[in-house]
Amino acid sequence: MTALARHRRLSAAWASGPGWKGWFSTVNHSDVGRMFLVTAFFYFLVGGILAMLIRAQLATPHSAFAGPGIYSQIFTMHGTIMMFLFAIPAIEGMAIYLLPKMLGTRDLAYPRLTAYGYWCYFFGGAMLLVSLLFGIAPDGGWFMYPPLTGRIHSPGINTDFWLIGITFVEISAICAAVEFTVSILKYRAPGMSLARMPIFAWYMLVVSLMILTGFPPLILGSILLELERAFGMPFFQVELGGDSLLWQHLFWLFGHPEVYIIFLPAAGVVSTVLPVMASTTLIGYRWVVAAAVALAILSFGLWVHHMFTTGIPHMGLAFFSAASTLVAVPTAVQVFAWIGTMWKGTPRLHLPMLHILGFFVTFVIGGLTGVMVAVVPFDWQVHDTAFVTAHLHYVLFGGFVFPILAGIYYWLPLASGRRRFFRLGNVAFALIFIGFHVTFLAMHWVGLMGQRRRISTYAPEDGWTAINLISSVGGFVLAFGLVIVLIEIVLHLVVPRRSRRNPWGAGTLEWAVPMPPPAYNFASLPRVTSREPLADDPDLGVRLARGEGYLGDARGGLRETLMVDIATGEPEQHVVYPANTRLPLVMAAVTGVFFLSLLLKLYWLTPLALAGVAVLGWRWVWQLGSDTDLGCQPVGHGLALASASETDRPPGWWGSAFLLVANATLFGSLLFGYAFLWTVAPGWPPAAFMEPSLLVLVAAPAGAALAVAGIALAVRRNRIGGDPTAALLAALAGALCLAGAFALLLAGAPHPTGHAYGATLWVLGCYGLVHALLVALMLAFLLARQRAGYVSRSRRAELAIVPVWTGYLAVVTALILAAVYLPGFAA
Amino acid sequence: MSDLLRILVSPAAWLACFSAIYGLSGIVCAAGPGAAVADGSGPRMVLVIAFLLAVLLQVGLLALVWSARFGAEPGLVRVVSRISAVTGLVATVWTLFPVLAASACL
Numbered sequence: 018m019t020a021l022a023r024h025r026r027l028s029a030a031w032a033s034g035p036g037w038k039g040w041f042s043t044v045n046h047s048d049v050g051r052m053f054l055v056t057a058f059f060y061f062l063v064g065g066i067l068a069m070l071i072r073a074q075l076a077t078p079h080s081a082f083a084g085p086g087i088y089s090q091i092f093t094m095h096g097t098i099m100m101f102l103f104a105i106p107a108i109e110g111m112a113i114y115l116l117p118k119m120l121g122t123r124d125l126a127y128p129r130l131t132a133y134g135y136w137c138y139f140f141g142g143a144m145l146l147v148s149l150l151f152g153i154a155p156d157g158g159w160f161m162y163p164p165l166t167g168r169i170h171s172p173g174i175n176t177d178f179w180l181i182g183i184t185f186v187e188i189s190a191i192c193a194a195v196e197f198t199v200s201i202l203k204y205r206a207p208g209m210s211l212a213r214m215p216i217f218a219w220y221m222l223v224v225s226l227m228i229l230t231g232f233p234p235l236i237l238g239s240i241l242l243e244l245e246r247a248f249g250m251p252f253f254q255v256e257l258g259g260d261s262l263l264w265q266h267l268f269w270l271f272g273h274p275e276v277y278i279i280f281l282p283a284a285g286v287v288s289t290v291l292p293v294m295a296s297t298t299l300i301g302y303r304w305v306v307a308a309a310v311a312l313a314i315l316s317f318g319l320w321v322h323h324m325f326t327t328g329i330p331h332m333g334l335a336f337f338s339a340a341s342t343l344v345a346v347p348t349a350v351q352v353f354a355w356i357g358t359m360w361k362g363t364p365r366l367h368l369p370m371l372h373i374l375g376f377f378v379t380f381v382i383g384g385l386t387g388v389m390v391a392v393v394p395f396d397w398q399v400h401d402t403a404f405v406t407a408h409l410h411y412v413l414f415g416g417f418v419f420p421i422l423a424g425i426y427y428w429l430p431l432a433s434g435r436r437r438f439f440r441l442g443n444v445a446f447a448l449i450f451i452g453f454h455v456t457f458l459a460m461h462w463v464g465l466m467g468q469r470r471r472i473s474t475y476a477p478e479d480g481w482t483a484i485n486l487i488s489s490v491g492g493f494v495l496a497f498g499l500v501i502v503l504i505e506i507v508l509h510l511v512v513p514r515r516s517r518r519n520p521w522g523a524g525t526l527e528w529a530v531p532m533p534p535p536a537y538n539f540a541s542l543p544r545v546t547s548r549e550p551l552a553d554d555p556d557l558g559v560r561l562a563r564g565e566g567y568l569g570d571a572r573g574g575l576r577e578t579l580m581v582d583i584a585t586g587e588p589e590q591h592v593v594y595p596a597n598t599r600l601p602l603v604m605a606a607v608t609g610v611f612f613l614s615l616l617l618k619l620y621w622l623t624p625l626a627l628a629g630v631a632v633l634g635w636r637w638v639w640q641l642g643s644d645t646d647l648g649c650q651p652v653g654h655g656l657a658l659a660s661a662s663e664t665d666r667p668p669g670w671w672g673s674a675f676l677l678v679a680n681a682t683l684f685g686s687l688l689f690g691y692a693f694l695w696t697v698a699p700g701w702p703p704a705a706f707m708e709p710s711l712l713v714l715v716a717a718p719a720g721a722a723l724a725v726a727g728i729a730l731a732v733r734r735n736r737i738g739g740d741p742t743a744a745l746l747a748a749l750a751g752a753l754c755l756a757g758a759f760a761l762l763l764a765g766a767p768h769p770t771g772h773a774y775g776a777t778l779w780v781l782g783c784y785g786l787v788h789a790l791l792v793a794l795m796l797a798f799l800l801a802r803q804r805a806g807y808v809s810r811s812r813r814a815e816l817a818i819v820p821v822w823t824g825y826l827a828v829v830t831a832l833i834l835a836a837v838y839l840p841g842f843a844a
Numbered sequence: 845m846s847d848l849l850r851i852l853v854s855p856a857a858w859l860a861c862f863s864a865i866y867g868l869s870g871i872v873c874a875a876g877p878g879a880a881v882a883d884g885s886g887p888r889m890v891l892v893i894a895f896l897l898a899v900l901l902q903v904g905l906l907a908l909v910w911s912a913r914f915g916a917e918p919g920l921v922r923v924v925s926r927i928s929a930v931t932g933l934v935a936t937v938w939t940l941f942p943v944l945a946a947s948a949c950l
Binding site: 212 | 845846847848851852855856858859862863865866867869870871873874891919920921923924927928931934935938939940941942943945946947948949950
């Protein structure tokens with residue numbers, strides 16, 4: 018087969034639908050990555066306009082530009098949009114677009130999940146945007162502290178938009194994190210061991226694990242605050258056993274790692290682009306990987322440094338002050354590795370390099386002021402002043418926007434196949450760099466002079482007028498610079514000057530695909546023998562296009578790829594992806610109906626939306642698998658691999674395992690909240706404990722045991738060629754029995770509005786009930802699949818997934834029962 | 845997955861111990877005014893013992909990661925897991941040292 022014939026066959030299998038209608042059904046990672054990036058930069062524009070409004074307001078004293086109410090909406094939405102609708106989705110978009118190409122594969126692990134994540138982001142972001150247009154946007158600050166955001170002080174719908182819209186958007190982040198984790202671990206080019214992975218993939222692996230463990234506390238906090246606002250469950254009301262500090266803990270358990278979730282991918286971009294710009298390789302690759310891991314985990318031990326002024330005892334302050342200073346060490350390891358790389362190589366001052374230098378200067382200053390605010394007495398002085406606002410902008414703009422701009426200019430020729438024609442970027446960089454430092458150096462200064470954050474105005478006699486005016490002028494210069502970047506990118510896309518292949522002389526695999534990349538990325542998959550395959554073999558791209566790699570024969574119009582062993586990268590399984598479908602869009606829309614029903618208090622619609630999600634989820638999974646045994650599939654080079662549906666560790670098993678990591682973090686956060694209220698909040702212990710129910714105490718463990726034993730027996734029966742139906746029915750009965758036990762527990766629980774104790778028990782019971790019903794649904798699905806002929810002794814993948822969920826259900830059942838009844842027994 | 849475990853186990857253990865001892869300090873302080881002056885007293889000793897156990901755990905993990913039996917094969921994972929193990933130990937000593945020096949509940 019010629020390269021052109023192969024290209025045509027693969028394109029027919031992988032391409033999205035024609036025209037704009039294709040956007041709604043595409044599941045291809047390049048398409049979805051581009052959609053993420055375009056949407057994220059649209060929100061960057063919106064957030065930037067809001068920033069200009071803030072600077073216009075503060076440019077002069079006694080400004081009448083915006084009243085305090087509108088101003089509160091503006092600064093709240095500026096922070097919210099930049100953090101949740103720009104930074105994280107931009108990272109997701111970039112990683113979705115690049116990772117499969119860098120890893121030498123054809124798509125991410127779950128293409129439909131990629132598309133579902135995008136549409137959740139699209140609809141969730143649209144909810145917040147609509148609130149802004151109608152003047153009912155969130156106005157409680159981007160971290161939404163109660164009691165200000167409780168229903169007493171914020172009775173309108175503004176806060177609900179934030180709580181529900183952001184939770185909706187965070188589904189997208191969780192989907193992407195599962196996707197990236199499994200893709201990086203299992204979907205790589207043959208031979209790409211962990212030691213040969215591109216450094217960007219290491220960073221994204223670390224970040225994905227951080228998202229899985231960092232986002233659930235905020236999701237839980239948002240659920241609890243919305244329950245308080247909508248139904249009066251007093252988690253944060255101190256007079257009823259709640260505590261507003263619980264919100265701060267849950268928020269910053271998310272919020273501090275969030276800073277590193279934003280920074281680390283940008284550091285991954287720097288670690289990728291900088292060596293190419295310096296015509297060398299990254300110095301200390303292994304130390305950089307270790308530093309990224311250390312930084313990620315240390316970042317989870319810093320959350321209380323945002324709460325130094327809340328009256329925490331000295332010992333607690335000292336713990337978090339020490340941890341906050343420690344985090345500078347792995348950051349410095351990376352900075353020194355980058356400096357060493359420049360020293361070793363020959364840096365070329367191309368535009369990406371200019372942005373990297375801008376990053377260095379800005380981020381190091383931000384890091385140093387970070388060490389300053391880690392010192393408790395200094396933090397007490399500057400807490401909630403403009404100094405902290407300036408610090409966080411140095412860290413986030415310096416640590417994220419400069420590297421992302423470097424990455425955009427670096428990978429733009431890859432995505433477009435074109436080279437820059439108009440040289441506006443250098444002017445833009447100068448304006449951005451100068452504008453940024455004028456704006457935020459001045460803001461440090463005025464913060465040290467006592468200007469508080471979020472104030473809508475000030476008096477001339479405060480002495481802040483000139484500095485604020487300088488800051489505002491700098492802000493507009495910065496904005497002009499960013500507009501020029503936008504203009505240059507648009508011009509780049511409309512002026513057809515073809516770029517040569519691999520214009521920077523990079524060694525990583527994304528430059529081995531044709532430019533612009535076709536939907537299938539690689540006509541055949543490469544075998545990797547080093548960290549920079551393209552540097553070893555500059556003709557690799559041509560050889561792959563000739564079909565000299567794996568899966569080069571484009572059989573039967575299928576979207577094929579390989580799964581590999583995590584450590585060695587040796588091929589393990591043959592995977593066939595699902596094709597284009599509108600199912601992710603429809604599923605996200607129905608998920609959106611669920612969130613809208615909560616926002617608009619249309620509670621009759623909520624169960625209907627949930628049922629819709631369940632039906633679509635059923636259809637989603639039903640489309641996978643096969644009703645005939647496939648056996649081993651030839652993948653090229655004389656190798657034949659088992660089909661993923663005929664293994665014990667299919668893609669769904671890996672996805673479930675990492676999704677449960679996020680789920681367990683959410684549950685752990687709930688238990689933490691319970692313990693926190695018990696030990697810290699006033700009004701505890703409650704006046705009366707919940708009466709133990711013998712029926713619940715018997716039915717719940719029995720149901721869990723039956724479910725676990727039933728599914729284990731079903732797996733064993735199937736393995737020896739027997740009929741698993743009876744065992745599956747027993748497991749289903751167990752799950753339903755457990756659901757009944759949780760319903761009984763809820764019926765006997767104290768009223769959830771009387772005290773935070775009752776509210777917490779109610780949430781624990783609902784958590785158990787939802788999971789019991791979910792497992793029951795999975796077991797019913799297995800029964801249906803078994804009857805329809807999709808399960809056989811060989812086709813055992815689906816049977817391998819459900820025990821993971823059943824086991825998790827059993828563990829949380831034990832913990833819920835202990836949390837609910839042990840305090841009563843002890844008392 | 846075992847390679848990932850080798851890399852993550854020590855810093856993750858630090859995070860668990862750090863959070864647990866912070867929680868423990870809260871429980872000690874919630875126990876009543878007697879715990880407020882916690883120097884050489886029972887509550888202080890509880891915290892010190894927890895600190896020492898956390899350090900011991902990290903030393904044990906360091907030895908495991910370094911050992912021929914449980915450590916990784918030569919290469920990237922071995923180097924990174926050893927650096928992570930040292931990080932876990934240093935972080936435990938540095939961030940939990942205040943149990944020996946700071947006032948507990950003031």
